[in-house]
Amino acid sequence: MKAKKNSPVNKGHSFDLETKDRIDAFKRKISKGWEEEYNEYRNLWEELPKNRTVRDYPLLVDLETVSRCNLSCPMCPTVTQEFLDKRVLPFKRGQMDLNLAKKIIDEVAGKIYSLRLSWIGEPTLHSKLIEIAKYAKGKKIKEISFLTNGYKLHLEYFKKLVDAGVDLITVSIDGMDEVYNKIRKPLKFDETLKKLTDIANFKQKNNLEKPLIKIQGVWPAVKENPERFYNTFKPLVDLIAFNPLIDYLHKDQDIIYEDNFACPQHYQRIVIGSNGMAAMCSSDDFMDIDIGDANKSSIHDIWHGKLFSNVRNKHEQKDGFKEIKPCKNCFYPRKMEESESALINGREVKIESYINRSQEVGK
Template structure:
């Protein structure tokens, strides 16, 4: 089925200053050991949403094992009073029984699993066990995003032995710029951890987990070449993204939207929070739209349920702005290539959100 809908897959994740060789090697290592299945998985991820057909199971399930975080980044939605009020206390970690219930169903059915969303996954004491269990059930690629604070040598080796396939480390800027954002971490310490990660992989003669780092663009815009050259020898891929309005401070009247937008996530991935509540997408930080509960429902039933089907139909009729969280989302928002940067002689455009104030916060 052909359609004229605008479905921005992988929007906001730019590798513009990477070389083609490094991008290809990153993809090669991600698919190592399951090359044909990996190729099918990536094709389904990138091209599947365009068909507007809902697959039997999502291509990826995001299981938020932790809604706790050990940092205080100024631009993060976790600083909003509404979020703190809704998610307070210590019971913000997924229970083992719930995790295994989910994995027992999706193993060998879903190619990719991400173990992070709103919190820091490494604060969960069972993360290593969860990774190993996921691989035993037949998940092809297990990954998570992290601030890197816990990546000492024993933990890195444990991640490798557990079978982790891919790790993304958020490193916003270098030096004091990083330390103003990733409070209370120190830049030299995170750099040493990343260097050590590389050394351990070399010593063990492994390519996985592939290591990607990413930054918000405002933190590196003054000298992106310094950022790139600092990390390129030690990681597999370096990316950046425009500053997303996590704090929802933008005036709705200033937001410009792309035409014929429809969200690809509802055809790609399903998100399950630490408490088992299914989340409409990765950008519904406060889980404002109820679509199901993995404690009492199967992943299959949530994915094909009436609530998520209704959301898909709203998007099909160009009604995404009737859903508040979709109206505020960065995915349907217009960007413009209004900056030019250069890294090691490679010139590229920066696509920023139109009328988006690039204020990181205090």
């Protein structure tokens, strides 16, 4: 009897606090002008892993413009010496070369749907981020986005992002007031709130929809008062989300995995680190698995190369992912459970967490 194949499980999403109307409005705004292609993109995101189809190019390319960060959030891998030693100190203080970024954009333009200009570090530390974003939009890439801690997101910088054609900015907001200040130091909650207020007022005054602004925070920081969190930011941003606390520091021992797990990311996206090395997924924070070098090879060759194919094949084997260190430590294979619920303006929001996972920041 033929063994049952492992099943790719899509877990790479944040959990929102939103109403259906606001989610629909967000999708309508982000897809404006490319509605048919957007729907195709989102359908392929689900279908390619199910069918184990390796498209000619990935759907999404993550360009890690910067690997270093200016904060020291206690749940983040950037605070570890291992990360500094492997991912920052060996090359140009963790900043991607401008010519390499343009070379990659030239290759993938017209072949991918989305370009994300961030991974683990803080992208606004890159001195040429605006230029890279503008270059990519000039090459007609449909969706340009990045994640940021918001430290540089003052109004004048935001205006430059508007001019560059950025479509979506996700800002990490871990709680409010002193909870935020403690996690996100040296940033201050009131200052970050003012930045988002200024941006919202500017967008409204100039009748702008983009860049869309999404915020997300780790659930332990939000759970103190999720309704206040939601109502504070609802007038200012387009989408409000949260994430269960992920074990990025790899402290957990008693881990329970999904049955017959295979990762979907290997059919959806490719990540290029700030030094040009390719990562097999967005969860290989320390880039332990070598799948290629964009300084020497094309994205196409890396995507279809033997090293990446070996990773996909390993995931087809029963418990094969456990033989790959970053995969075994990853949050994707971990089972989740409905741990609690929150009440947001009369709406019940179900909260899921990883089984046997501490939901205390820094643990």
